[in-house]
Amino acid sequence: MANQSSSSIAAYYDKAAGMVPEFTVLNYGFSxxxxxSRVPANHAEFYCLRLYEHTVRDVNLAGRDVLEVSCGRGGGADFLFRNFAPRSYVGVDVSSKNVRMARQYSDGPVYRVGAAETLDFEAETFDVVINIEASHLYEDRQAFFSEVFRVLKPGGDFCYTDGCWANDDCSDELREAGFVLEERLEITDNVIRSLERDNERKERLFDAIADPKLVHEYKDWGGIVGFRTWRRFVERETLYFSHRLKRP
Ligand SMILES: C[S@@+](CC[C@H](N)C(=O)[O-])C[C@H]1O[C@@H](n2cnc3c(N)ncnc32)[C@H](O)[C@@H]1O
Incomplete structure (x- = not known):
């Protein structure tokens, strides 16, 4: 989970966007x-959508203005938009190809290209900001937290979920940005359980990639059982947390 430059991350996700188009959600999931769950039990991306559902859990989205930073291919945005009745939903992602795929996948939310560290919105625009499994990729996580604080209205909610190195506790950074940390849950076991339950589907899709070097790389990144990301969670080298925060 090393930080890489935004342009190389955008290039990586742009390249990946052409690969495995069956994925509309790009996270390790929750089980x-x-x-x-209100996700249909037979949904192909059940566990990945469960992570969206878990991340917003008791935060009300109904009738509120929602921003999702790093919305990826839009599968999660589409699920929350259809099931939680926000007044508006904007998804932002640094990868223009992901944004294009998100627009093709769903027309409820509005999708825009943009970087998490420099959110192109007026101060106090949103009631809720959602961020799922992306902040470990950002060049400057503290700048991202400050930007989320700025664009949230007072009283607004920040629903934030990600994996991190075991010794990387971001609680102080979140408080420094001004947030009240209402809840911080370690959900590594739920993520491992999801990876194991969803393994067959994901591995089949990765195995269909023509270039064998890429197959290995994607299995490492994608959390396939026995590969790098899965091993790091199982060995507790990396952990996964979900946070509920408030701008006072
Ligand atoms: C693992 S994917 C998760 C996407 C989505 N949240 C989901 O769960 O399906 C990480 C996403 O973060 C985006 N990303 C990486 N760096 C970013 C940045 N600096 N600003 C905005 N998005 C970024 C990537 O393009 C990618 O779509």
């Missing part, structure tokens, strides 16, 4: 027993 619990019982699942207690």
């Amino acid at each position: 619990s027993e019982p699942e207690n």
Whole structure:
């Protein structure tokens, strides 16, 4: 989970956008027993959408203006837009190809190209900001937190989920940006459970990639059982957290 430059990340996700178009959601997912979910049980991306559902959990989206930073290919935005009745939903991503795929996939939310560290919105525009499994890719996480604080209205909610190195606790950075940290949950076991339950589907899609070098790279990144990302979670080298924060 090393930081890389935004342009190389955008280039990586632009290249990846042509690959495995079946993925509309690009995260490691969430699974619990019982699942207690409003995601249809037979949905191909059930576990990845479960992570969206978990991330917003008891935060009300109905009738509110929502920004998702790093919306990827739009599958999660589309799910929240259809099921949680926000007044408006804007998705931003640094990869123009992901934004194009998101626009093709769903027409409810508005999608824009943009960087997390320099959000192109007026101060106090949104009631809720959502960010899922992306901040470990940012060049400047503190700048991102400050930007989220700026664009949230007072009383607004920040629903924030990501994996990190085991010794990388971002709680102080979040407080420094001005947030009240209402809840911080470690959900690594839920993520591992999701990776294992969703493994067959993902591995089949990765195995269909023509270039064998890329197959290995994608399995490492994609959390396939036995590969790098899965191993790091199982060995507790990396952990996964979900946060509920408020701008006072
Ligand atoms: C692992 S994907 C997660 C996407 C989405 N949240 C989901 O769960 O499907 C990470 C996303 O972060 C985006 N990203 C990386 N760096 C970014 C930055 N600096 N600003 C905005 N988006 C960025 C990538 O283009 C990619 O779409």
